Amino acid sequence: MTRQYNDPAGGTKSDMDGASSDQMNTFFYDKKALIEARKQQFFTQLADVTSMPKHMGKKIKKFHYIPMLDDQNLNDQGIDAAGAAISTSTWTVEMPRLVLAVANASKAAAATALADNTNGVTATAGADGSAGTGLATLTLSATTIKFANATKKDAALALNLGGVALQGSGNLYGSSKDIGLITGKLPTLSENGGRVNRVGFKRKELEGNLEKFGFFDEYTQESLDFDSDAELEQHVRREMVLGANEITEDALMIDLINAAGVVVIAGDATTTAEIGANDVVDYGDLMRLSITLDNNRTPKHTKVITGTRLIDTKTLPACRVLYCGSEMLPTFKGMVDLHSEPAWIPVQKYAAGGDTLLGEEGSVDNFRIVVVPEMVKWAGAGADATSDSTCYETAGRFDVFPLLVVGDESFTTIGFQTDGKTVKFKITHKKPGEETADRNDPYGEMGFMSIKWYYGFMALRPERIALIKTAAKL
Numbered sequence: 001m002t003r004q005y006n007d008p009a010g011g012t013k014s015d016m017d018g019a020s021s022d023q024m025n026t027f028f029y030d031k032k033a034l035i036e037a038r039k040q041q042f043f044t045q046l047a048d049v050t051s052m053p054k055h056m057g058k059k060i061k062k063f064h065y066i067p068m069l070d071d072q073n074l075n076d077q078g079i080d081a082a083g084a085a086i087s088t089s090t091w092t093v094e095m096p097r098l099v100l101a102v103a104n105a106s107k108a109a110a111a112t113a114l115a116d117n118t119n120g121v122t123a124t125a126g127a128d129g130s131a132g133t134g135l136a137t138l139t140l141s142a143t144t145i146k147f148a149n150a151t152k153k154d155a156a157l158a159l160n161l162g163g164v165a166l167q168g169s170g171n172l173y174g175s176s177k178d179i180g181l182i183t184g185k186l187p188t189l190s191e192n193g194g195r196v197n198r199v200g201f202k203r204k205e206l207e208g209n210l211e212k213f214g215f216f217d218e219y220t221q222e223s224l225d226f227d228s229d230a231e232l233e234q235h236v237r238r239e240m241v242l243g244a245n246e247i248t249e250d251a252l253m254i255d256l257i258n259a260a261g262v263v264v265i266a267g268d269a270t271t272t273a274e275i276g277a278n279d280v281v282d283y284g285d286l287m288r289l290s291i292t293l294d295n296n297r298t299p300k301h302t303k304v305i306t307g308t309r310l311i312d313t314k315t316l317p318a319c320r321v322l323y324c325g326s327e328m329l330p331t332f333k334g335m336v337d338l339h340s341e342p343a344w345i346p347v348q349k350y351a352a353g354g355d356t357l358l359g360e361e362g363s364v365d366n367f368r369i370v371v372v373p374e375m376v377k378w379a380g381a382g383a384d385a386t387s388d389s390t391c392y393e394t395a396g397r398f399d400v401f402p403l404l405v406v407g408d409e410s411f412t413t414i415g416f417q418t419d420g421k422t423v424k425f426k427i428t429h430k431k432p433g434e435e436t437a438d439r440n441d442p443y444g445e446m447g448f449m450s451i452k453w454y455y456g457f458m459a460l461r462p463e464r465i466a467l468i469k470t471a472a473k474l
Contacts, residue, residue, distance in 0.1 A: 041245065042359050042372045043252045043406075046321065050208075050412045050458065058210040060414055060458065065203045071167070071174040077200025078170020081188055090118070090168035091153035093145045094181040100138040100161050101131035110138055113155045119146040144184045170200030208458030210414050213247065215240075216450035221432035237427070240451050244425050246374070248455055252413060253323075253376060257402055259411065261462030262292055266470035275382035275400050277391050281328075281470040283335050283343050283365065289405065289466055290366045293320065296463040298407035300366065321357065322367040323404040325375030327392055327472040329361065332369055367405065377401045382471060391471045401472045407464030414456030425453045 050060060066073040078086035095114075102110045107125035114123035121144075126137035138161075145163075147153045153165050164178050173185035187197035217236060224233060265272070267279025300320060324332070337343040346362045359370040382398030385391065392399040429449045430436050437444030459465065 041249060042323065042357075042370060043249055043256065044413070045358055046406055046408075047252070047411065047413045050414050059207060060210070060456070061205055061207045062458070062460070063203045064206055064460070065201070068171055068199055068201060069174060070171060071176075072204075073171040073174065073200070073202045074167060074169045075200030075202050076170070077198060078168075078172075079196055079198035081196050083194060083196050086168045086170055088168055089149055091147045091150060092166045092168065092181070093147065093153060093156050093163040094166070094178055094184070095140060095143045095145065096162040096180075098140050098143060100140070101135045102138050102159065102161070104128040104134055104136050106159075107136040107138060110159050110161075113152075113159060114138070114140065114145060116147070116152055116155075117145045118148050119144070121145045143180055170198060172199060206458055206460060208412075208414050208456045210454050210456040212452060212454055213244075214450060214452030215243075216448055218446060218448045219432075221445050221447065237429070237449065240427070240449065241425060244451050244453060248453070250374065250376070251455060252457065253372070253404075255457040255459075256404055256406060256411065256465060257376070257467060259457075259459035259462050260404070260465045260467035261459075262289070262296070262466035264289055264466065264468045266468060269383075272378065272381050272400055272469055273383065275398055275469060275471050276385070277388045277398070277471060279382075279471050280331055280391075280473060281403060281468055283337050285468060285470075286322075286365045286367060287338075289468065290320070293405065293407060293464065293466060296407075298461075298464040299409070301408060319363065319368045320366055321370055321406050322364075323370050323372050323375065323406065325377060325401055325472075326371050326373055327377075328401060328403065328470075329371060331470075331473055332362070332364055335364055337365075375402070378469075389474075391473055398471050400469050403468040403470060405466040405468075407461065407466075410461045410464035411457065411459050414454070414458060425451055427451050 074088050076086070076088055080086055102125075107128075111123040111125045114121070119142075122141040124139045126139065128136050130137045145156065147156065157163050157165055164176070164181065166174055166176055166181060172187060173182045176182060176185075187199075189196070217240065219236075229235065264285060265275065265279070266281040266285055267275070269275045269279040298320065333344045335343040343364045344362055345364070347356055347360050350363065357368065357370050359372060361369050361371045363369060377392075378400040380394035380397040381400045382393075384396065385393040385398045386396045388398075392401075427449065428451075430447055432447040433444045435444070436447055
């Protein structure tokens with residue numbers, strides 16, 4: 001009879017084994033343990049690292065100089081075209097035309113509010129019905145009206161007559177786009193010149209703090225000597241580095257969300273707690289957000305860190321980066337534009353080799369969509385969801401998902417003794433033996449491995465960081 005192996009694992013002995021003999025191994029052990037896919041650095045690829053020098057504390061500061069023609073440039077250094085000093089407590093309201101229409105019952109109060117100015121503009125109310133049924137005319141002597149304080153300015157704006165307000169400052173017309181206001185603020189000069197049209201400048205101070213993070217793992221000598229995996233130590237070391245990397249990514253993601261200078265709530269909701277099934281981001285929300293970022297001078301090109309050693313950068317043209325969780329993919333893929341055509345363009349249709357970001361799935365309008373599997377959310381922070389089953393929810397309330405847009409050069413991370421591109425991790429490993437033996441472990445049977453690193457964040461241009469809060473369809 002031919003010798004057979006049979007099925008020792010199933011209980012049928014091999015022909016080679018006697019009554020007191022069994023197969024020692026009935027399985028093959030794969031030494032290469034299953035390794036979880038490495039989590040990528042989605043946010044760090046956009047960051048540069050500001051290196052903190054030694055002996056300078058743990059806080060870093062930077063000046064940001066405000067452009068002259070900017071509403072943020074509020075200063076008392078200005079002198080107008082008439083030679084009068086300009087105070088930031090004063091306000092200018094530009095009305096759309098000289099003859100306005102107000103309700104008959106409120107014409108007197110409106111005339112009084114507009115006439116309470118500092119540049120002598122008069123407001124004369126007409127007869128009832130002079131501007132149509134139930135309306136009276138209100139005639140101004142000039143469309144540019146100056147008020148002594150914010151209270152009087154607010155009273156004029158509360159009339160809802162189309163006035164546009166500008167705070168007094170040595171910034172000429174600031175960020176205004178109103179053609180009438182700009183025309184009145186142009187720095188014209190007379191033949192004799194004189195002390196007129198003086199402007200001022202402002203800067204603001206940015207600061208970020210450097211914090212130290214770390215964790216450690218302990219083990220015994222026998223846990224290495226007798227474990228089935230001969231490469232256990234190597235795997236643990238790798239997982240510690242990946243864990244530290246993910247912690248840094250999570251901290252950066254939360255810092256970016258909290259630093260957003262532009263916050264939009266999708267749909268008709270006005271607060272996070274009101275977000276419901278119908279408050280899902282659409283093409284119009286993205287288009288309007290893009291316009292806001294344009295007005296905030298957010299570049300449409302984005303520099304990213306690339307290369308296997310993270311020492312090179314590349315520029316992605318004509319785009320802004322939008323981060324979202326994987327739950328938002330059905331919403332983006334089903335989105336239509338203003339012509340009812342599909343708005344989603346998958347990445348394989350436009351990307352040349354190497355010109356995409358880690359995690360990039362496609363684009364909508366001016367945004368390139370990067371899906372972050374670990375993207376955070378506000379679980380159960382929305383409206384009551386007990387009568388709806390179409391959106392993600394937690395404990396009977398809608399989950400609220402962030403869509404994060406990060407403009408170029410809007411932030412920096414802060415590192416200590418780094419290479420200027422990445423946050424460095426410092427690993428300390430002391431194996432069991434004489435190096436670890438002491439009165440608490442006199443036999444040196446315990447070892448440990450620790451990892452530590454420095455991390456800090458500083459928002460440079462928060463107006464270039466935008467956040468949309470939205471529900472997500474299942």
